[in-house]
Amino acid sequence: MSFSASLSHGISLQFSSSFHGEPLSSKSIVFISSPSSSFSGKQSRFPKKLVVYSKRRSGLEEAMRIQRESELQSTRKFRRRPPLRRGKVSPRLPVPDHIPKPPYAGSSLLPELSSEHQIHDAEGIARMRAAGELAARVLDYAGTLVRPSVTTDEIDKAVHKMIIEAGAYPSPLGYGGFPKSVCTSVNECMCHGIPDSRQLQDGDIINIDVTVYLNGYHGDTSKTFLCGNVSDELKCLVKVTEECLEKGIALCKDGASFKKIGKRISEHAEKYGYGVVERFVGHGVGTVFHSEPIIMHHRNEKPGVMVEGETFTIEPILSMGSIECVTWPDNWTTLTNDGSPAAQFEHTILITRTGAEILTKF
Numbered sequence: 001m002s003f004s005a006s007l008s009h010g011i012s013l014q015f016s017s018s019f020h021g022e023p024l025s026s027k028s029i030v031f032i033s034s035p036s037s038s039f040s041g042k043q044s045r046f047p048k049k050l051v052v053y054s055k056r057r058s059g060l061e062e063a064m065r066i067q068r069e070s071e072l073q074s075t076r077k078f079r080r081r082p083p084l085r086r087g088k089v090s091p092r093l094p095v096p097d098h099i100p101k102p103p104y105a106g107s108s109l110l111p112e113l114s115s116e117h118q119i120h121d122a123e124g125i126a127r128m129r130a131a132g133e134l135a136a137r138v139l140d141y142a143g144t145l146v147r148p149s150v151t152t153d154e155i156d157k158a159v160h161k162m163i164i165e166a167g168a169y170p171s172p173l174g175y176g177g178f179p180k181s182v183c184t185s186v187n188e189c190m191c192h193g194i195p196d197s198r199q200l201q202d203g204d205i206i207n208i209d210v211t212v213y214l215n216g217y218h219g220d221t222s223k224t225f226l227c228g229n230v231s232d233e234l235k236c237l238v239k240v241t242e243e244c245l246e247k248g249i250a251l252c253k254d255g256a257s258f259k260k261i262g263k264r265i266s267e268h269a270e271k272y273g274y275g276v277v278e279r280f281v282g283h284g285v286g287t288v289f290h291s292e293p294i295i296m297h298h299r300n301e302k303p304g305v306m307v308e309g310e311t312f313t314i315e316p317i318l319s320m321g322s323i324e325c326v327t328w329p330d331n332w333t334t335l336t337n338d339g340s341p342a343a344q345f346e347h348t349i350l351i352t353r354t355g356a357e358i359l360t361k362f
Contacts, residue, residue, distance in 0.1 A: 087196030110176035118286030131219030132359030171211035202228035221360035315346030
């Protein structure tokens with residue numbers, strides 16, 4: 001489950017993390033949603049404070065952005081579907097008392113971003129593998145439910161039931177007031193769609209984002225599924241988005257630069273004329289739902305390198321049109337501002353000495 005980085009111009013902010021006041025990029029970035037929790041472990045390579053200075057986008061960069069948006073509008077043609085409408089949201093589902101719950105479960109407040117990089121010992125890695133494996137199985141099952149006439153609320157109920165029967169907690173439930181156990185993002189919804197009474201339509205695409213909290217550890221994954229007879233244009237978007245995730249993971253290993261992820265993803269997306277959404281980013285995951293490192297999927301100059309034993313998500317969102325977004329009054333459901341389709345894929349990975357182990361692969 002991603003969290004957001006809101007873009008604006010000429011604003012300077014400070015956050016806790018580990019990059020010693022170096023500028024992240026030429027765009028100013030405000031992290032507006034992220035969780036926190038305590039974390040103990042091997043932290044000596046990651047100081048607790050970070051000052052992030054944002055800079056005003058240069059005239060050349062702004063001109064290139066405008067040109068790119070214009071090119072996407074003219075070259076990317078797709079059959080517009082009826083705009084997404086909000087359905088009825090059913091009451092929150094209960095979780096049995098015997099199931100351990102994350103610290104935020106009893107609060108409607110959005111937790112702050114934890115500055116701690118989550119690096120695990122052997123026991124922690126074993127628990128991360130178990131959480132990741134369960135999340136992958138749940139996501140695979142959720143995908144079998146995708147067909148025309150099924151509601152996203154029905155998918156949520158099935159996911160909720162499977163997770164609690166496994167003795168785990170559905171991580172999104174109650175996180176910052178989120179009312180459901182899974183995120184279901186249809187067509188132009190970038191992410192964080194709230195399951196409701198809307199029936200899936202033939203030709204829809206839907207991202208299902210599953211996170212489970214098992215034995216004190218979160219496993220986080222998502223996939224975009226095809227519903228019925230999907231157009232070739234949308235199939236291509238989904239395929240390329242998954243390829244972007246794979247290419248980002250392929251370069252991960254101990255000592256690799258985080259910024260390489262965004263460069264590799266952007267290069268592949270641009271070959272097909274797709275835009276990479278900048279607002280939503282990957283994150284550290286483990287005993288804490290969201291933490292440092294922040295994983296940007298677009299080109300950036302973020303400093304920092306990966307460390308063996310570290311776990312985080314990579315979760316690019318690609319759009320066929322604008323990468324700018326609008327959020328519904330529910331403060332979660334976020335759509336492309338021009339109604340163009342978007343797709344997302346996500347894995348939780350473990351950094352090893354020679355590469356990356358995908359913990360949510362099924």
